[in-house]
Amino acid sequence: MIKAVEQASPAVVSVVISKYVPVIEQCPYNPFSDLPPEFQQFFGEGFEFYQPCQKGSKLQEVGGGSGFIISSDGLIVTNKHVVYDEKASYTVLTNDGKKYEAKVLARDPNRDFAVLKISAHSLPEIRLGDSDTVKLGQTAIAIGNALGEFRNTVSVGVISGLSRKITASGAGLSETFEGLIQTDAAINQGNSGGPLLNLKGEVIGINVAMVSDAQNIGFAIPINQVKKAIESVRKTGRIITPYLGVRYTIINEELAQKEKLPVKEGALVRGGQDGPGVVPNSPADKAGIQAEDIIIEFNGEKVTQDNYLGKLIQKYNVGDTVTLKVLRRGKEIELKATLEERPKSL
Incomplete structure (x- = not known):
């Protein structure tokens, strides 16, 4: 198990979501400015009035998720809901502490899956396994950016269900997913997009959702569901x-x-x-x-x-x-x- 984690973790990344948000300050104003000048002298003397006002905007971190590198030249798999906002900018933090600007190459129209690209070379890449061979009770290892804060957090459990259908919601989106792998390995907020591994250190699923009102019920998209989409992005730059x-x-x-x-x-x-x-x-x-x-x-x-x-x-x-x-x-x-x-x- 330690070997599997050591093998896979260098290729697991954090995805940081940033957006321009308004800078709000308290600005002075005169609530009696509509009065004729001769009456204004009777109001507001010795008082200062303030109201919120926007003073420009600033780029601020607004969320985070996980992903994993599938090619040494910087192709990264994550969840679509992590990078759904077309107005946001995305930064990838690799396991060695380096920071890269990321471009969203493709968002899958009918699965919670997306592909990012960073400008880099000689990156560690993760091996994709065969999710069709996954069995109930086998060991599962989840790696991700737990709670959007703790990079490369590892949790271990078993495969507790196959071919699950759920409706997941968050970030203003609601989607129904079929054929999911269920695991009791802890999947937390921020783990989205991280890999679910077997004991060989191969990806068997993409962590996608957790049941918030139940303990240790998490779900992952079987990796075989997206292999053709990955090849499509490699060949054409988009998901067909x-x-x-x-x-x-x-x-x-x-x-x-x-x-x-x-x-x-x-x-x-x-x-x-x-x-x-x-x-x-x-x-x-x-x-x-x-x-x-x-x-x-x-x-x-x-x-x-x-x-x-x-x-x-x-x-x-x-x-x-x-x-x-x-x-x-x-x-x-x-x-x-x-x-x-x-x-x-x-």
Whole structure:
């Protein structure tokens, strides 16, 4: 375990968020200035009145997170919510105490994942593991900038859940994440974006959220979910995400029983407050998918709670044509859809 930490920690960084904030001072003013001059002499003599006023602005640290170096020339992985503010500036502090200005290269449109770039070379880089091999009960090591203050804090626990779905909120954002790794290794405010490691010192997840009203329940994005996005940034400088265009609910036994569904697994195409089940003019719409369809297979792979639709889509590239096995009003049909790049508006 010590070897794993020693191997990985040089590549773990702190991400400092800075913004220009107003400088507020107490400025003198005359509350009787609206009165005619001949009356002003009767008011305010011997008194001084002040009110808050802005005297310019200053660059100030307003938050922090974590990240890790994935290339010796300065590519860094972190959470999107750490660097979501386009008006803020970001500074990276490396483990050897050096400070670098960071540029946000890409923010993933549908995962809490972002890539930064700093101008440097010969940096220590971390090895990416295989999150598909993660087992319940195996040791997990979280490293990060705990509470935004203590750099390279290490906590140890076990993998306590897989394929978790949660809704996390913070910094004015609320997002739903699927397929997360659950761990009891302590993940604190500021740890966001740091790595979750196995005993080989390899990254198996990106620390993303904690349950604030429960002890030792933290979550991480499996690293395999973002490997294609990392390669996309390396090759093109941006994240190109394949997109089908459906909103869905994963079917489990409870939902199947409650709604008297004909199957116990699959993706039920159904809209909600965030929009319709089938996005107009999307690949799904063009393929003929309808609301209340149940997608039971995606290109030959069964859709299940662990093998959920979003995970299957990410295995493919923009332009790939896939076959969907769909259950519609009790009948099985096959449809073909050509995946497109996810629109920025979604």
